[in-house]
Amino acid sequence: MTYTMNTEHDPLVIGGVRLASRFFLGTGRFPSPAVLQEALTASKAEVVTFAVRRVNLDFAEDDSVLQHFADRKLTYLPNTSGASSAEEAVRIARLARAAGLGNWIKVEISANPRTLLPDPIETLKATEQLAAEGFVVLPYTSDDPILCKRLEEAGAAAVMPGGAPIGSGLGILNPYNIGLIAEDANVPIIVDAGIGSAGDVVQAMELGADGILVNTPVAKAVDPVAMAYAIRLAVEAGRASYLAGRIPKRRYASASSEQAGVSPLSGSDPLSASALRQSEADAYAHEAAVTMAQNMRTHQSSPEALRGEEKGLV
Amino acid sequence: MGKPNITFRLYAITGENYHPGRSMVSVMEQAIRGGADIIQLRAKDTSKRELLAQAYALRELTRRYDVPLLINDHIDVALAAEADGVHLGQEDLPLAEARRILGEDRIIGISTHNIAQALEAQAGGADYIGVGPVYPTGTKPGRQAVTTDYVREAAAQVRIPFVAIGGITLDNVDAVLEAGATRICAVSAIVGSDQPAETARAFKQRIRAYNAHGASASSLKQVLINGRQEWTDAVTIAGLVEQYGLGAKRIVVELNGVILAREAWLHTSVDEGAKLELVHFVGGG
Incomplete structure (x- = not known):
């Protein structure tokens, strides 16, 4: 029998929307609308992000990204990019909602043009206000565990910590923080920004992220469609690995082949039983030190599993 | 004829x-x-x-x-x-x-x-x-x-x-x-x-x-659209949007800082000095 992951029993629910895919795809910077289309198909993403911008008055036909999605069933996640204050973000969110494509909003407030790092104070303010106005708010934020908690309390439907600055492809710079954030959250955690390729995605998911939002690594890959596919597999692999539960890290080897019954070559001196026992003991001694339980957080619906894992660690 | x-x-x-x-x-x-x-x-x-x-x-x-x-x-x-x-x-x-x-x-x-x-x-x-x-x-x-x-x-x-x-x-x-x-x-x-x-x-x-x-006697009004000085003889916002070929597009209109629902375009007049923002969705992450 072949094993298949049952996503039916592992859905991601945000703002009342049940998502089968944990891959959110950004739509910027693709080489062409056709490539974007193909990448979107390959990604199986169900949530797409885009930006709100002024219409080009001279060339209205170089138009709206939306025309390319007309025949797909997607959840739209417009962002507030370009905003540098809560006030500006709220305005952009309202403009986006007025387009009539739902009430999801990715709060993105950058205060520094070089790093594009999110302004935590303004992000928190905007999240509070937009949640009060009935938006499904997904704030893009820095990977600070306390801030992420505060955003959750402010009414965020999901929190989106960055792995590294937008478009940098540096990967998960602080896995410890991302792990803590995921562990403590009562809302889904979507790792947004900084991912470079499928490997980073697996890491994010194994750390306990509920999903990832990727744009540049796909759009600017040598083959965007192939990368969309690779990241889709990485999301699934990382999620499955996280749920499967990794083994603790140990300092020394632990034989995967049964020790007993090794048939020695006559005259040789096989590893003594006492030496074997010693290596096992060393391994356990080091275990607590080296295992920084990257993914203590289990799926929220099973707190028992979480406790179980904690027990296993001690 | x-x-x-x-x-x-x-x-x-x-x-x-x-x-x-x-x-x-x-x-x-x-x-x-x-x-x-x-x-x-x-x-x-x-x-x-x-x-x-x-x-x-x-x-x-x-x-x-x-x-x-x-x-x-x-x-x-x-x-x-x-x-x-x-x-x-x-x-x-x-x-x-x-x-x-x-x-x-x-x-x-x-x-x-x-x-x-x-x-x-x-x-x-x-x-x-x-x-x-x-x-x-x-x-x-x-x-x-x-x-x-x-x-x-x-x-x-x-x-x-x-x-x-x-x-x-x-x-x-x-x-x-x-x-x-x-x-x-x-x-x-x-x-x-x-x-x-x-x-x-x-x-x-x-x-x-x-x-x-x-032509000072003309019916043209000067308005600011997306930060640009424009002249228009459109009477309503619906007419103005049409002049730019945007009538069928999914755009959002903000008039003098207030979002104007599409249903209101037909009944809202274009006044001299009006400030308009016409926005739509573009690719983004």
Whole structure:
């Protein structure tokens, strides 16, 4: 029998929307609308992000990204990019909602043009206000565990910590923080920004992220469609690995082949039983030190599993 | 029937060699949709049979959009295809003869390259004149450009409609308008564009803007759209959005800082000094 992951029993629910895919795809910077289309198909993403911008008055036909999605069933996640204050973000969110494509909003407030790092104070303010106005708010934020908690309390439907600055492809710079954030959250955690390729995605998911939002690594890959596919597999692999539960890290080897019954070559001196026992003991001694339980957080619906894992660690 | 009125502002001329792979009718339709309000069929190296076939096709198109159709040089083709008139060069049939054949109900336009020719055409009963080529152009190779100096002279002295022509693009149209032209003709800039409708719309907007400066009694209002000074005669927001070809697009309008629901566009007037933001969705992460 072949094993298949049952996503039916592992859905991601945000703002009342049940998502089968944990891959959110950004739509910027693709080489062409056709490539974007193909990448979107390959990604199986169900949530797409885009930006709100002024219409080009001279060339209205170089138009709206939306025309390319007309025949797909997607959840739209417009962002507030370009905003540098809560006030500006709220305005952009309202403009986006007025387009009539739902009430999801990715709060993105950058205060520094070089790093594009999110302004935590303004992000928190905007999240509070937009949640009060009935938006499904997904704030893009820095990977600070306390801030992420505060955003959750402010009414965020999901929190989106960055792995590294937008478009940098540096990967998960602080896995410890991302792990803590995921562990403590009562809302889904979507790792947004900084991912470079499928490997980073697996890491994010194994750390306990509920999903990832990727744009540049796909759009600017040598083959965007192939990368969309690779990241889709990485999301699934990382999620499955996280749920499967990794083994603790140990300092020394632990034989995967049964020790007993090794048939020695006559005259040789096989590893003594006492030496074997010693290596096992060393391994356990080091275990607590080296295992920084990257993914203590289990799926929220099973707190028992979480406790179980904690027990296993001690 | 009476002569069609010639209130045109943006005059588009066919140029099949500028759009290989696309049909003349579809390109001209785009131009009309973008705001070209008079069309001339010009095809120098085409057989008369072929020209007639093109004239029939454009006649059908221009009737549908209620836009005048003129034929370059060929009075017989104009008559056969029931075009609205002809456009003649200095070496073509003289104006008086053309008028005798075509009658008073048809439009006759004359190409002029200096003020003497312009005044002669005016005196001879031309309905409008072409003033050009303002810039060197591929459609009239070898002809000396008359520059905006002649546009300036024409603006000062010619009393019938004149249209500036020759090498005019979105990059240099402002200088032509600055010199006093109120009507612009473009060939390659429009029909050679990947997006003839959008290019035509951009031309129209520039023309509208300059005309507004000159005509204080006009119904044009100055508004700020997406941070740009624009002139419009639109009465409602719905009309304004339509002028930019955005009526069918999923855009959001913010008027003086307040989002305006689509349902309200029809009932909201465009006032002088209004500040508008027109936004839509673009790719983003």
